[in-house]
Amino acid sequence: MTETPDDIVLSLRDVKKTFGPIVAIKQMQLDVRRGRVHTLLGENGAGKSTLMKILAGVQPATEGTILLDGTPFAPKSPQEAAKHGLAIVFQELSLVNTLTVAENILANREPNRFGFISDRKLIERAETLVRELGLPIDVRARVGDLSIAQRQLVEIAKGLSHDAQIVILDEPTSSLSDAEAEILFKIIGRLTEAGKAVIYISHRMEEIMRLSDDITVMRDGAYVATLEKNETSIDALIALMVGRQMNEIYPPRIGEEPGDDVAPVLEVEHLSSGRAFVDVSFSVRPGEILGFFGLVGAGRSDVMKALFGMRWYEGTIRLDGKEVDLKDPSEAIRHGIGFVTENRKEEGLVLAHSLRNNITMAALGGVSSGGFLSRHRERQRAEEESTRLGVRTASIETIAGTLSGGNQQKVVLAKWLMTRPRVLILDEPTRGVDVGAKFEIYRIIRQLAAEGTAIIMVSSELPEVLGMSSRVAIMSRKHLQAIAPRADLTPERVMSFATGQNK
Amino acid sequence: MTETTVYKADPMATLKTMMRQYGGIFLALVVLCVIFSLANPRFMSVANLMNILQQVAVIAIAAFGMTWVILLGEIDLSVGSIIAVAGMVGAQVIGLGWGFVPALMLTLVSGILMGALNGVLTAKLLLPSFIVTVATMSIFRGMVSLPTNGAPAMIMDPTWTAIGAKSFIGVPIIIWIVIGLFIANHILLSKTTFGRKTYLTGGNREAALYSGIKVDRMKILIFMISGLMASISGILLSSRLYSAQTNAGMSYELDAIAAAVLGGTSLSGGTGSMIGTLIGALIIGALNNGMNMLSVPYFYQLIVKGLVILLAVWLDVRSKRRKV
Amino acid sequence: MTETTVYKADPMATLKTMMRQYGGIFLALVVLCVIFSLANPRFMSVANLMNILQQVAVIAIAAFGMTWVILLGEIDLSVGSIIAVAGMVGAQVIGLGWGFVPALMLTLVSGILMGALNGVLTAKLLLPSFIVTVATMSIFRGMVSLPTNGAPAMIMDPTWTAIGAKSFIGVPIIIWIVIGLFIANHILLSKTTFGRKTYLTGGNREAALYSGIKVDRMKILIFMISGLMASISGILLSSRLYSAQTNAGMSYELDAIAAAVLGGTSLSGGTGSMIGTLIGALIIGALNNGMNMLSVPYFYQLIVKGLVILLAVWLDVRSKRRKV
Amino acid sequence: DGIGASLLTQQHPFYIELANAMKAEASEKNVPLEISIANQDLSKQLADVEDFIVKGVDVIVISPVDSQGVLPAIMKAKNAGIKVLTVDVPAKGVDVTSYIGTDNYAGGVKAGKLMAEVLDGKGKVAIIDYPTVQSVVARVEGFKKALEAYPDIEIVAQQTGITRAEALAVAQNMLQAHPDITGIFGFGDDAALAAAVAVKSQGLQDQVKVIGFDGMEEARNAVDNDPVMVGVIQQFPDQMGKQAVDTAIKVMNGEDVPAEQPIEPGVYTGK
C-alpha cells in the first residue's frame, strides 16, 4: 500500500465483526483517500455491507481500530456518523412506503421549530436537493407509488442529503437502468471533484472499471489486496475475488440452437393488460434462451406476471399449440411454467425457513403421497437440486435468510428446477449477484437450455442479454419494439430500440 | 400500502384530502346518523349529540392513545385495566384526604408508569406487545381490586365528580376535555417531529433505525402516552360514576382498537390519523346510542354493532383500493 | 427469524430438537409443577393431573385451532363466541328431539360455517382478520342469545353429557378427545403438504402465492379449522356444564392466544407448533389449578397469572436468542 | 377438611359482604374456610369445585353462576361424598342439602309495589336489566307482575346495562328517547345509582324516581341523601353468609338442616 498520509481521510486496521458464532469480517484493512472513488469488491457475503454498517454507526465493530482524519472513530449511532461527515446509501431499501419522498429524504432531520415541522421548508429543502442532484423525482409523491428504480434514486438522495466528506454507496445501481445510473455517475464525479471520498460497492465490473480510482478486494471477510484501477484488469480482479481464474463470464452454449422446424412451446399473441403493457406477441422454442431487454419500467415484469397467472390479460397464450387460460400461478405451474421473480426476498423465498422447505415449496406434490410429506424423498430431492446448482451451504436445513445473495438466488432456481418446468421465466436473475455466482447461474441456464427447457430471461444488463440470448426481445414504454436473433444485434441497435428511438 | 398521510398547508387541499382519506368511514358515520334520525328525530337533538359525545369520551380518549401504539405497529390490550386502576388510584388518594390536585397528578403518573412498564417490557426484553399487554391486563386488573378487595370505591371529592357532571359555557366539561385531547394528539402526531418519528418507526423499523431514531425510546414513550390517555379515560369514567369500579373499562381495549382501525389506522403500523380515530369512536358511540334510542334489544345490538363495524371497514378498504 | 421449524425422522434427534425448541417453555412448565408439588403434595396426584387436563381441555382445543390461524399470520378473536354458539346449537337441536348424532353434526357444521365466514371476509374482502373477528365476536355473541333470550339452555341428552362426565379405561373421555385432537392437528401440521403450505404462507405470503399455493383458499380453510376446533371446545364445555350458557367462552380467545404464543407461535406467522401450544395450554391450566390448590386469593391469581405469562415468554425468547 | 366456598364474583359489594360475613363467622367458630371466585364463568366455577374435591373439603358452599349450569359441579361434589349448600342463587334440577337466599321474585314484586306507590299509580317506567342472570330475570318478572295491577303505569323501555358505565349510558339514552319517563327500576344497585346520575345529568330530578335492588351501603346512603333514589329493595348478605357457615358447620356435625332457608328482602326507603 502506498503511503500518502495527507489525503487519507479514513483508515481501518484489523477490523473484525462477529454475529454470535458467525464471523462476518475477519480482518479488514482499508485506506480511503480524498477526492477518489474507492471500490470494495467481493463475493456475496464477503462482508462489504457489514463493514459499511459499522462505519455508518448501525452496528459496532467487534475489534479493530478506525481512524477518521487520524483520530479514533467508533460511531454509536447513524446520527453520530453523520455528524462526523459520513453519509451512506444503504444496499437494502430503507424507506417508508407510506410517506412522501420529501418526508423520507429528510427523515428525522425535518426542518422544525420547537419540534413543530415546517412542511413548506421540508418540501423546499427536499426539492432543492433533488434538483441539485438532477434526479427526476417528484418530492411530493408517496414512495410506495414509485417504481423500484425511482425508490433507489430516493435512497440515494436520502444518503446524499447529509453534508458529508465521505460518501458510501452500497450497490446503488443494482436496480437502476443505464440512464439513471448515468445520473448517479455524474453525481459521483461532482463529489470527487469537490474533494470528497467515495466508497463504492458494486458487482458490475464494467461500471467498477469506469468509476474507480482505487479498488480493494475482500474475500470471506478478510482483506485481500488494494489496487489502483490503472494497474489492473477485470480478469485480474475476478481472480483475486473468487480465488481462481475465470476466462469467460458467459459460458458458451451447449449443443445446437433449435432450428426453425422445432415447434415453439410457448406462443403469446396480442397480449395486453391495461396500461401495464400493450399488444405483446412472441414465442419461445424448447432449448432457446429468449432475452427480454428494456429500461427499468418498460413493462417486462408485468408481461411475465401475466404469463404466470398473476396479472389479468387480454390476448392469447398457447402452450404446445393449445390455448390455455392462466388464472393463477398454480395453473401456470401445472402447465409447466416456472418463474424466478425479480425480487427474491419478497417473492422468492421464505427467509425464515430452511433451504429444504424453500426448494420443495413449489413442488410439494412431488415429494408427498396422499397429502403426506415423504421426509426421505423431500430431503433427497432437495439435496439433489441443491448440489446440482452448487448452493454453498453446510446443509439443506440451513435457514435461507442466512445465505448470501448469490446463494439465495440459486435456491430460488433450485425451487423452480424441482417443478421440471418446460418454460422457465427468469426476471433479473443476477441482480445483486457476484461475478462468481453469476457465472454459475449462467452455466445452469445453459445447461437447462441444453436439456430442452425454453427460457425467457428478463434483464436490464445489456452485456448479459447479449451474452446469453439466442434471440432478444426489446421493450420500451410498455410496447414490444423488436425481436431479433442475437447475431443481428449490436449494443447500439438494442439501446436505440430500448429508448424508443428506432421504430 | 394504499393509505395516504399527507401534510398540506393549503386548507382547501386539506379538506379535499380529508374527504379522500376518510371518505369511506366518514360516509358510514353520516349514513348511520341519517338512519337514526329518520327513525327517531330526537337522535339529532343537541342534547343527544352531547350525550353521545359524553358517552364516547372514555373510549375516544383511550383510542387516541391506542392510535399511537398501533401506528408504531404494536398493540396495547391493557388499556381497559389501566382505566380501572386509574380510577382506583384517584379514589384512594382522595380517600386519604390529600385533595384533588395530588389525586389527579398521582392518577396520571400511575397511568404513565403502567404504560412505561408495557413499553420497557416490549422494547427492552423484546417480547411481543400483544403478549406483554395480555399479561399486564391481568396484572393491573388484579391490582385494582387489592385496596378495596373488589368493592367499588366511592369518590366524594366535588372537583373530581364535577369533571363528569358540570358544564362550561353550556358544553359538558368532558366534551371540552375530549376536544382538547383530540387537538393535542392530532397536533403532536401530524405537526411535530415526534409524530413524524412515530410514522417512520411504524412504517419501517429498519429505516427508522438507520435514520438515527431511537426506536426503543419511541416505543416506551408511546406506551406511556397510551397509559396516560387510558388514565385520563379512567378519571372521566370514575367521575361520571362517582366511584371507582374494579371492573371498570373491562374490554374497552377492543372498542378502542375498533375505533382506531375503523378510522383507517393499519394494524401493521405506519398509517393512520387522529381524525380517523375520532370518527371511528363517534361511529361506535352513535351506534350504541342510536340503538338504545330505538329500543333495539341487547342481543340484536351486539349483532348490529358487529355488522356495522364490518360494513364500515369494508367501505373504507374499498374506497381506498379504488384510488390506486 | 430466529425460530426454527425442523422436521426430523430420527427419534433421538427429535427429542433433542424438542428440548432445544421448547426448552424455555418446557422448563417453565416443569418449574411450575415442582413449586406447586412442594407446596401441596396433592398437586401431583393422578386425580389432580386428570383434573388439570380436563379443565384445560376447552382452552387447549381452541388453542390448537388458534395455532393454525396465528401460523398464517392472522388472528381469530371470535373463538370464544363460537364456543358459546356451538353449545347453543347443540342444545337447541337436542331440544328438538333429533338426537345426539344430528346435534353433534350440526354443531360441528355451525362451527365450520362461522369459521368460513371469518375466512371469506378476511381473504375475499381483504379486511384485516383482527377487525373481522372482533366484529364476528360481537355478532356471534349476539346470536347465541336469540333462541333463549339470554337464558341458558339445559342439555338433557345422556350421550352429550357423557362426553364431559364419563371415563374410558379410567381416563375421562375429555382427555381422550384432547389427546386425539392434539395428535390429529400435530400430524396435519407437521406431516402433510397442507401443514407445510400453512407454514410457507405464514412465512411469506407473496412467495407462497408465486409458488402456486392458493393463499386465499388456505386462509378460508384455516379459519374453518379454527371454527371447527372452537365448536368442539363448545361441545366439551356444554357437556361439562350440562347446559349451553350464553356467556360461555367469554374471553377464552385471549387464553387460547396466550397458550399458542407461550408455546412459541409467533404472532407474525410462519413459526410455531402444536406441541408448543399444548405446553402453553398446560402452563395456563397448571397455573389456575395450582393457585386454587394453594388457596391464592382471586385477585392475586390474576397478578400471578400475568407475571408467569411474562416470565415464560421471556424465558422462551431468551433461550431462543442465545442459540443464534 | 373445612368449608370450600365458590362465589359467583368478587366485584360486587353484595358478594364482598357475603364473603366477609362468611369469613367472620368461620373464624369465630374456628372452622377452616377457603373461598374461590368464579368470576361469572361457570366453567371456572366447575374447575374451582373440582379443585375443592381434590383438596378434600367437607362441605362446599356455592353461589351458582347459573342455577341450571351449576348442576354438574354439584353432582361431582355429591358423587365425591361432599355435601353442598347453595347461597343467593338456587340450583335447579338437583337437590342440595340446603339453600339460603333471597326470594328475588318477591323482592321484584315489592319493588313494583313501591314504584306504583311513589308514582301514585300512573306514569311511564323504564327498566335496566341483565337478561342472562336468572335472579335478575326473577326480579324483573316480579316487578312487572306487580305493575300489572296498575293500568295507568306503562313500561316504555327495557334495556340492558350490566356494568355501572353501561347502565349510565343506557339510562341517558332511554331518557333521550322517552323524556317523559317518570320511574326507573334498576336490576341492582349499580344500575339504579347510574340511573340516578343520568336523571340528574339530564336535569330531570323533579320528574323521575329511581328504585334499586340489593341495598348495599352506597345505595342506602343514596336513598337517604338523594331525592331521586326513592327506595331500594334490600338483601341481607351478612345474614346469608353467617347462616351459610352455620349451616355448613351443622352439616359437618351430622345435624339436620332445613332444605330451604329463605331470607326475606326488605324495603329501604330512608332513615
Ligand SMILES: Nc1ncnc2c1ncn2[C@@H]1O[C@H](COP(=O)(O)OP(=O)(O)OP(=O)(O)O)[C@@H](O)[C@H]1O
Ligand atoms: N445481523 C446478522 N446476523 C448474522 N449474520 C449476519 C448479519 N448480517 C450479516 N451477516 C452475515 O455476514 C456476512 C457478510 O454479509 P454482508 O451483507 O456484509 O455481505 P456483502 O459482502 O454485503 O454481500 P452482498 O454482495 O451479497 O451484498 C454474511 O455471511 C451474512 O450472512
Ligand SMILES: Nc1ncnc2c1ncn2[C@@H]1O[C@H](COP(=O)(O)OP(=O)(O)OP(=O)(O)O)[C@@H](O)[C@H]1O
Ligand atoms: N409509477 C408507478 N406507480 C405504481 N406502480 C409502478 C410504477 N412504476 C412501476 N410500477 C410497478 O412496479 C412493478 C415493478 O416496477 P419496474 O420498474 O420493475 O417495472 P416493470 O414494469 O417491471 O419494468 P421492467 O421489468 O421492464 O423493468 C411493476 O409491477 C410496475 O407495474
Ligand SMILES: [Mg+2]
Ligand atoms: Mg451487501
Ligand SMILES: [Mg+2]
Ligand atoms: Mg422488472
